[in-house]
Amino acid sequence: ETGVTQTPRHLVMGMTNKKSLKCEQHLGHNAMYWYKQSAKKPLELMFVYNFKEQTENNSVPSRFSPECPNSSHLFLHLHTLQPEDSALYLCASSHGGTSGRADTQYFGPGTRLTVL
Amino acid sequence: GQQVMQIPQYQHVQEGEDFTTYCNSSTTLSNIQWYKQRPGGHPVFLIQLVKSGEVKKQKRLTFQFGEAKKNSSLHITATQTTDVGTYFCAGREVGTGANNLFFGTGTRLTVIP
Numbered sequence: 001e002t003g004v005t006q007t008p009r010h011l012v013m014g015m016t017n018k019k020s021l022k023c024e025q026h027l028g029h030n031a032m033y034w035y036k037q038s039a040k041k042p043l044e045l046m047f048v049y050n051f052k053e054q055t056e057n058n059s060v061p062s063r064f065s066p067e068c069p070n071s072s073h074l075f076l077h078l079h080t081l082q083p084e085d086s087a088l089y090l091c092a093s094s095h096g097g098t099s100g101r102a103d104t105q106y107f108g109p110g111t112r113l114t115v116l
Numbered sequence: 117g118q119q120v121m122q123i124p125q126y127q128h129v130q131e132g133e134d135f136t137t138y139c140n141s142s143t144t145l146s147n148i149q150w151y152k153q154r155p156g157g158h159p160v161f162l163i164q165l166v167k168s169g170e171v172k173k174q175k176r177l178t179f180q181f182g183e184a185k186k187n188s189s190l191h192i193t194a195t196q197t198t199d200v201g202t203y204f205c206a207g208r209e210v211g212t213g214a215n216n217l218f219f220g221t222g223t224r225l226t227v228i229p
Contacts, residue, residue: 108158
């Protein structure tokens with residue numbers, strides 16, 4: 001599946017580094033999401049953008065900063081992360097709007113992040 | 117806030133045995149979706165149920181939405197090694213926007229050949 005792509009696929013960074021995760025969707029969707037998936041926790045929704053506007057921010061620490069320049073691209077800027085932030089970061093997109101399948105999520109392959 | 121729990125958290129079955137995972141929501145849902153995540157992969161959409169009491173089948177997989185629209189189940193008949201993975205349900209609370217999808221805790225299925 002190539003509908004939603006994420007780069008890089010793997011990232012190792014120190015706590016003082018600044019890095020960015022990139023997501024791109026080629027499905028013509030209007031909503032994009034960042035999720036965090038840790039080994040012992042369920043999928044945690046971090047941010048939601050609908051028609052480029054941020055609609056959800058689920059108490060995510062400020063060391064994570066999202067950016068959505070257009071409906072096809074989504075970034076997650078990282079700075080001063082902690083080791084407990086190590087996880088799989090998944091991007092997803094959906095149609096958005098009000099149709100019956102508006103919220104079906106199409107996931108990218110994820111970025112495996114390790115914070116040293 | 118809305119919570120979506122799944123049981124069991126882990127399940128080991130012998131190949132050929134049946135498997136069922138249950139999804140329970142603290143609130144009434146407008147729809148329920150099911151996803152499968154293979155080891156090392158990402159969640160992939162399987163199906164959506166919308167109507168109260170709805171039952172849908174995909175080959176050996178049977179999905180059911182409860183009458184009260186607060187629970188759902190996924191049943192796999194005669195498991196195969198290709199069924200290995202984590203199965204997630206995801207639901208949206210009635211009255212909330214299309215972007216408010218809550219994922220369940222997942223059930224990790226291991227199939228022993």
